[in-house]
Amino acid sequence: MINIIVDAMGGDNAPDAIIDGCIEAINMKEGFNITLVGKSEIIDNNLSKKEFNRDRISIVNTTEVITGEDTPTKAIRSKKDSSMVVGMKLLKENKGDAFISAGNTGAIMTGALLIVGRIKGIDRPSLPALVPSKKDMVLIIDAGMNTVCRPINYLQFGIMGSIYMKLIYKKENPKVGLLNVGSEDAKGNDTIKQAFSILSSSKVNFVGNTEGNNIPGGDVDVAVCDGYVGNVALKLYEGAGSLFLGELKKIFTSNFFTKLCYLTLKPFFKNFKSKFDPDELAGAPVLGVNGLVIKSHGSSKAKTIRYAILNRAIPLIENGVVNEIKEQFKNMEVNSSDDKID
Amino acid sequence: MINIIVDAMGGDNAPDAIIDGCIEAINMKEGFNITLVGKSEIIDNNLSKKEFNRDRISIVNTTEVITGEDTPTKAIRSKKDSSMVVGMKLLKENKGDAFISAGNTGAIMTGALLIVGRIKGIDRPSLPALVPSKKDMVLIIDAGMNTVCRPINYLQFGIMGSIYMKLIYKKENPKVGLLNVGSEDAKGNDTIKQAFSILSSSKVNFVGNTEGNNIPGGDVDVAVCDGYVGNVALKLYEGAGSLFLGELKKIFTSNFFTKLCYLTLKPFFKNFKSKFDPDELAGAPVLGVNGLVIKSHGSSKAKTIRYAILNRAIPLIENGVVNEIKEQFKNMEVNSSDDKID
Structure with a gap:
């Protein structure tokens, strides 16, 4: 079963809009589950008021939050128990097929590089x-x-x-x-x-x-x-x-x-x-890293998150985009001699 | 009296659309004259069919044309009797207040730099x-x-x-x-x-x-x-x-x-x-050169040229934009030590 890890704490309208978006997605489509990462008390409180199949959403509790003001590299290195860092680690450990966050863009990029890691042969993920x-x-x-x-x-x-x-x-x-x-x-x-x-x-x-x-x-x-x-x-x-x-x-x-x-x-x-x-249109994957990290707009509403899950994450997972990138770069000779600058 | 020099031979629809645009402008507004630069036989033939005040348009005959396929620097240096080179020289010699061309963009830029020349203190016209x-x-x-x-x-x-x-x-x-x-x-x-x-x-x-x-x-x-x-x-x-x-x-x-x-x-x-x-919106001045050179879209129609004359050239002349740029840069110390990259 497809499992999508969602950063419940990232974005201007987090956590409510993020959680609502997940519920909307769950109620619209079968065939996948969601792991919400964030402060479990807040998430639980929100979920308890909504109608949906409770078996399809699980929660991983974290205590810290990376905010828009945080310096990306510092935040990723020091906020070990943040929803973003924990969510990306779950992805890295294959506990899910994609990680979605509407949080600090710089931190998402940095985390994708440092935690999820580049695909071999790719100089710069994009x-x-x-x-x-x-x-x-x-x-x-x-x-x-x-x-x-x-x-x-x-x-x-x-x-x-x-x-x-x-x-x-x-x-x-x-x-x-x-x-x-x-x-x-x-x-x-x-x-x-x-x-x-x-x-x-x-x-x-x-x-x-x-x-x-x-x-x-x-x-x-x-x-x-x-x-x-x-x-x-x-x-x-x-x-x-x-x-x-x-x-x-x-x-x-x-x-x-x-x-x-x-x-x-x-x-x-x-x-x-x-x-x-x-x-x-929201929800862009970081291409070139060893897992599917999807960045959603900082101003994401519930609807935005729903689209990021249904229109972006699921097709990217089902069509194996990350694996195909790995496959293509495995067979390619990309060496620095191709490159006349630097 | 304001005089606007127009390259009759430049652009996809030259010379007819260019000449028509000049006549439209003349018929819509008083207070300026136009010098058309190009093959006088063709220009004369076109003008003779139109109704307008003949005193307001003069012709300077040239025999060569810079085309879209010409290499800019080479064309400006070698096609001495082209409408573009002659038109810019007229501007340089104060025979007009502006020069408008819908011709080869690279050649307009190069001509503006080489013939009209940079204003002192300006590193790169724009x-x-x-x-x-x-x-x-x-x-x-x-x-x-x-x-x-x-x-x-x-x-x-x-x-x-x-x-x-x-x-x-x-x-x-x-x-x-x-x-x-x-x-x-x-x-x-x-x-x-x-x-x-x-x-x-x-x-x-x-x-x-x-x-x-x-x-x-x-x-x-x-x-x-x-x-x-x-x-x-x-x-x-x-x-x-x-x-x-x-x-x-x-x-x-x-x-x-x-x-x-x-x-x-x-x-x-x-x-x-x-x-x-x-x-x-068409008709952009090359700012930073010692005269008013206006580039119009390569695909300029009569209407485009009319706008370039009435909405662009005349206000730029009347408000003394070129002189004000000269004035401001005369009093400025722009030296290369401000600049850490090269």
Whole structure:
């Protein structure tokens, strides 16, 4: 039976929203259990008020909490009895198939590296982000974990991103583009140019440089970049979505007739809103570590956690994404001589 | 009298769309003249079919054209009788107050540097981009001219961006943010951290790090970044706009009732569409050179050129943006010891 370990104490709305999200997920789908890690008294108190199959949620008590103010490395090293550290150790010991947290992002990344550990052959694990496009979903990788990258990292991101899009979105041969300032070959700084050359001679389906507009345009399945560019791109996209929806709302609430229009159009907007719903898009796996660690938005609500469990964790587990990454890197010769910088 | 020099031969739709845009601008507003630079036979032939005040457009004949396929530096050095090189020389010789081209972007940048020349004290001129936000316009600087920047460049971008927003958008004390992966102080790579420190101790109204979503959010007036990040951000924003408008169009054309709704809502959408109209936003000045060089989209239509003249060139001339930049940098001590990276 699939078991998902959830950090009950991480995030702005923890623990209530986290626990509620777990119950919602349990009540919507069979075939998996949840281990909630955190202060058992608080968790018990919350659970006792809810209706759900009690056999499917177990609790592991912890006494400490890593907060948003904690320094990641220090927190992971010193708060040994925090919900995050204990949860990741359970994952490492195979007591669960995934670990989800909406807590301190830096601490999740650090814990994934220090506790769960890198997959052999992978230089830098990465946090990708799924975003909507005119066509299908596009994976931006890296979306913030690595602000400085070496050329070889871009190839590793491309390989991991391809596995993700192939197994989860059933893309037979995912198109990988290098996010750049122009589509011509010789664009960008030295690192980018070297990344271009490494990607060109690799086995990924590299389609060359790709520009910012090609992400919403859906011209690639995987956009590789460093975490600085990727993070700015991701957040700008989210901000643009929020701006557009806000402007639409203003228009629809202008007067009686526009409100009437909204009622007529509402069913058509369902798809549109769902496509750009940050809650539905939330929940990104740290790819390249020896287990499935999923980071959810710090501002996660119950609904966000439910999506992170049902739409992210379970498909990633069922499709064996972590194992496939291990498999591919086991057979690859990634050595530092491929890498002309550093 | 203001005189605007226009490259009649540059851009995908040149020369007809360029010439038409000039005539539209002339017919809409008094108080300025235009010098069209290009093959005079073609220009004359086009002009002879149109109605406008013939005294307001003069022609300078050139025999060569710099195309999109030309290598920028080589083209600027070898095509001495191209519309772009001759137009920029006219600007340099004070035969006009601005030069507008929709031609080869790299050649415009190179020509601006080599022919028009840098303002003293400015290390790297920059191409900014104006984008819409929830509140007012936001200036992304740099938006693609400099893919690699030194820390001091970010300060210079911040100063030039502040002058722009103050003189053109009447912001008394423009808020300058450093585009970064998080809002906390110690974020980003080494260059970014040094830029943060330089900006912090400068006279610009530096509000600290700003994230991608703060651009559509309108939380800053000026977002400084290198041209790689800025270009990806700008194009992603444009692509997101096009995606949203496309999805809306699909919804509105679904059936008879949705079309009826569109007719009701149309007047309310006018503002919305204008806010995100790439033609209205087109026309970016190269800031930091000794004259007003304005780059318009390669795909400029007549309307785009009209906006570049009326909404961009004329306000920039009337508000003396280039002179103000010269003035500010004359009094500044920008020396290389401020700069720890090279």
